[in-house]
Amino acid sequence: MASEIMIVSPSIPACGEWMTSDYKQRLKDLLQRKSIVWGKVKLASGQESDYYFDCKHTTLDPEGAFLTAHAVLDLLAEHGIQADAIGGPPIGAHPIVAAVAAVSHLRSKEGKGRPLPAFLIRKQPKAHGLEKQIEGIDLKKIRDVVIIDDVCTKGESTLEALKIVEEAGLHVAAVLSIVDREAGGSEKLRQKYPYFALFTGKELLEKASRSAAESR
Structure with missing residues (x-):
């Protein structure tokens, strides 16, 4: 008689456990471990700093994308912000809005809000094809949008994105960032x-330490 083979899967929380988790706290822990870079760096604003928030190490991480999306959607719900789509400046916002769109679909199936489509904003209109500067949505069907970026320092890239969407006739319902x-x-x-x-x-x-940040 053939012996039975038992396959033991890694411990993965059930869906209900994921849905009741403290996404924001878990995201904070992950950002502290993966996204703080110590050392002299030049920021996009031109200023120098002793540390840098590289949020893409978190927002492009499978768990990080999941947590970021849930935390953003929870924030929108907490403040009663209604929008037709979410987008932001390149490239920090791109992984965030894609994750938010995907997770909003899953949450809508559980009766938690409605799907929130994502869009991307180019620095310059595309030089060929449809020559769009805003990609992923039909501007005729969208009115209220949320603009998000990973880090807000001087706010220049966010302000540029806001100018682009407003010139396209869109109304900004709210502006978000992962880190201010x-x-x-x-x-x-x-x-x-x-x-x-x-x-x-x-x-x-x-509570972040150099050793924790350098161990990512």
């Missing part, structure tokens, strides 16, 4: 738009 470095950008954005961040830079640096 509190370096002036969020103050500029709040002058005209509802602005929310999942974390401040100080929150992420609070």
Whole structure:
């Protein structure tokens, strides 16, 4: 008689456990482990800093993408923000909005909100084909949008994205970022738009250590 073979799978939380998890806290832990780079770096704003938030190490990670999307959707629900689509500037926003779109579909099947399509914003209109600057949505069917970026420092890339979508006739329902470095950008954005961040830079640096960041 052939012996039985038992396949033992890794411990994976059931769907219900995932759905009741504290996505924001788990995302914070992951960002602290994977996305803090220590050392002298030049920021997009031109300023120098002793540390850098490289959120793409988290937002392009399978678990990180999952957690980011849920945390963003929870934030939108918490503040009652309704939108037809979510997009943002290249390239930091691109993995975020793709994950949000996918997870919003899964949540809608469970009666939690409705699907939130994603769109991408080019720095310049495409030089061939349909010559679009906003990709992924039919502008005639969209009105209210959320603009998101991974990190807000001076806010320049976000402001450029906002100008592009408003010139296309879209209404900005809210502006989000994963991390607010509190370096002036969020103050500029709040002058005209509802602005929310999942974390401040100080929150992420609070318990992060060089050894933890370097071990990613």
